[in-house]
Amino acid sequence: MHPFDEAIGLQALVPGEFAGATHPAYANMVGPFGGTTAAQLLQAALLHPERQGEPVALTVNFAAPVAEGEIRFHARPARTNRSTQHWLIEARQADAVVATASAVMAVRRETWSAGEARMPDPVPDVATLTRMRLQAPIDWPKRYDMRFIEGGFPAFDEQEQAHSRSCLWVRDEPERPMDFASLAALCDSFFPRIYVRRRRHTPIGTVTLSTYFHADSHLLVQVGSRHVLGVAKALNFRHGYFDQTGEVWSPEGQMLASTPTGTARLQRAFICCKALATSVTSSGPL
Amino acid sequence: MHPFDEAIGLQALVPGEFAGATHPAYANMVGPFGGTTAAQLLQAALLHPERQGEPVALTVNFAAPVAEGEIRFHARPARTNRSTQHWLIEARQADAVVATASAVMAVRRETWSAGEARMPDPVPDVATLTRMRLQAPIDWPKRYDMRFIEGGFPAFDEQEQAHSRSCLWVRDEPERPMDFASLAALCDSFFPRIYVRRRRHTPIGTVTLSTYFHADSHLLVQVGSRHVLGVAKALNFRHGYFDQTGEVWSPEGQMLASTPTGTARLQRAFICCKALATSVTSSGPL
Numbered sequence: 228m229h230p231f232d233e234a235i236g237l238q239a240l241v242p243g244e245f246a247g248a249t250h251p252a253y254a255n256m257v258g259p260f261g262g263t264t265a266a267q268l269l270q271a272a273l274l275h276p277e278r279q280g281e282p283v284a285l286t287v288n289f290a291a292p293v294a295e296g297e298i299r300f301h302a303r304p305a306r307t308n309r310s311t312q313h314w315l316i317e318a319r320q321a322d323a324v325v326a327t328a329s330a331v332m333a334v335r336r337e338t339w340s341a342g343e344a345r346m347p348d349p350v351p352d353v354a355t356l357t358r359m360r361l362q363a364p365i366d367w368p369k370r371y372d373m374r375f376i377e378g379g380f381p382a383f384d385e386q387e388q389a390h391s392r393s394c395l396w397v398r399d400e401p402e403r404p405m406d407f408a409s410l411a412a413l414c415d416s417f418f419p420r421i422y423v424r425r426r427r428h429t430p431i432g433t434v435t436l437s438t439y440f441h442a443d444s445h446l447l448v449q450v451g452s453r454h455v456l457g458v459a460k461a462l463n464f465r466h467g468y469f470d471q472t473g474e475v476w477s478p479e480g481q482m483l484a485s486t487p488t489g490t491a492r493l494q495r496a497f498i499c500c501k502a503l504a505t506s507v508t509s510s511g512p513l
Numbered sequence: 514m515h516p517f518d519e520a521i522g523l524q525a526l527v528p529g530e531f532a533g534a535t536h537p538a539y540a541n542m543v544g545p546f547g548g549t550t551a552a553q554l555l556q557a558a559l560l561h562p563e564r565q566g567e568p569v570a571l572t573v574n575f576a577a578p579v580a581e582g583e584i585r586f587h588a589r590p591a592r593t594n595r596s597t598q599h600w601l602i603e604a605r606q607a608d609a610v611v612a613t614a615s616a617v618m619a620v621r622r623e624t625w626s627a628g629e630a631r632m633p634d635p636v637p638d639v640a641t642l643t644r645m646r647l648q649a650p651i652d653w654p655k656r657y658d659m660r661f662i663e664g665g666f667p668a669f670d671e672q673e674q675a676h677s678r679s680c681l682w683v684r685d686e687p688e689r690p691m692d693f694a695s696l697a698a699l700c701d702s703f704f705p706r707i708y709v710r711r712r713r714h715t716p717i718g719t720v721t722l723s724t725y726f727h728a729d730s731h732l733l734v735q736v737g738s739r740h741v742l743g744v745a746k747a748l749n750f751r752h753g754y755f756d757q758t759g760e761v762w763s764p765e766g767q768m769l770a771s772t773p774t775g776t777a778r779l780q781r782a783f784i785c786c787k788a789l790a791t792s793v794t795s796s797g798p799l
Contacts, residue, residue, distance in 0.1 A: 306576035
């Protein structure tokens with residue numbers, strides 16, 4: 228079984244109630260990788276017997292640090308329409324809310340379609356790039372094959388950069404066919420923009436993250452387990468908070484998801500972040 | 514009293530429960546302008562006695578059409594931390610959910626700050642532009658003074674455009690000092706991107722909208738009742754849904770809000786949209 232499937236596995240209890248747990252393969256510096264938490268929240272709605280359609284939007288609010296161990300998920304359809312369904316999902320530990328989410332499911336149909344944003348072009352072929360090896364004691368980045376074209380995990384040399392843009396080819400490691408849960412997790416896999424911009428240890432915690440699924444399940448099947456192109460940037464850093472705007476593209480240049488959110492908090496004191504002070508081998512031609 | 518303050522006025526009932534109503538000044542083709550609904554949802558949290566800090570993020574899910582008349586709002590703090598507070602808010606009519614929202618409040622402090630995105634430059638001075646006069650039987654656009662630089666409300670000549678970008682100076686009409694509620698509403702005031710792109714009658718309904726508040730209340734006081742610069746574009750239109758990315762800038766070039774969301778649904782049959790088929794006088798130098 229793929230570690231991601233182990234990590235997002237949920238056990239159905241009473242209707243709408245699921246039990247899951249953190250997974251050591253996706254451990255972050257403190258608690259789990261937010262992407263797996265986001266995927267578990269989405270999964271609670273996807274596994275619900277009343278679910279109709281496929282995800283078009285997901286907003287996850289990271290309300291508190293998630294502790295290692297069991298997490299209870301409660302999913303309820305707030306409103307079911309003919310073609311859309313609105314979900315509210317909560318994650319609890321020790322009876323306190325640690326994360327909330329809303330999701331919109333929809334029955335899609337073919338309409339006039341057109342891309343407006345374009346995938347960065349040209350980008351180097353995946354095979355010409357080397358995989359990033361992060362020499363830090365955090366596990367979740369090892370679950371991704373990340374090949375940076377620009378803006379990789381920085382050396383913390385405190386050389387402030389003019390921008391925080393990143394561009395990389397990324398897939399699950401080991402390979403796993405993409406589905407909505409793994410796409411939701413991948414959308415949280417961009418390293419904090421402040422690292423790329425300031426190249427200094429800055430403890431942060433994401434407080435909210437939205438993901439818009441432009442892909443339907445047919446398109447995800449076409450993507451399969453290949454690398455997808457991730458692009459991320461920040462718009463603004465101000466008074467303790469910054470945002471992040473991400474895009475995920477299929478190898479053929481179809482937008483799979485935009486994740487234009489991720490208001491993250493700059494924290495002054497966050498002791499465990501020192502774990503990141505270990506050496507980093509960045510990858511790619513830049 | 515300003516019509517916006519009338520529109521977002523809420524009466525406190527039992528703790529966490531508020532009564533509001535739709536307001537004719539902000540009527541849309543069917544039901545109310547989504548911006549006032551978003552502002553009411555935010556207001557329910559802002560007025561709650563347990564609220565701490567100022568909004569940094571708001572996600573509104575428009576679950577069903579809002580009927581004219583009373584709306585009940587229920588706000589609860591899902592989690593209160595030292596510097597952040599996570600809110601869940603629901604709007605109901607006839608005991609059915611019509612909208613849900615999540616909001617993050619935060620106590621901000623001064624940190625290293627830096628803009629990364631830039632306001633479009635140069636932009637014409639507000640005074641050199643004429644206000645858009647929309648000759649359509651919808652009321653809410655009359656509550657804004659919109660002066661388009663690019664991508665105004667189109668003539669529906671079915672001439673498909675290469676992009677859907679808009680840029681405009683906008684403020685409440687009549688003038689009103691900006692606060693978080695009015696900024697949240699203004700973030701929903703961008704006309705549907707598909708109108709700008711396709712210039713044809715396309716009935717749509719927004720299903721979800723996130724707004725990130727980069728401004729704190731001190732910055733909003735500096736903005737006052739002046740025009741702010743709005744910028745909007747779409748990334749992708751596909752199989753019944755499209756997104757919208759918006760930014761709102763102070764006259765001095767400080768990002769007030771980014772609203773990079775707005776997955777909107779393309780509906781095939783939405784009879785009342787025909788009301789928009791009336792003539793439109795667009796404004797501005799383009």
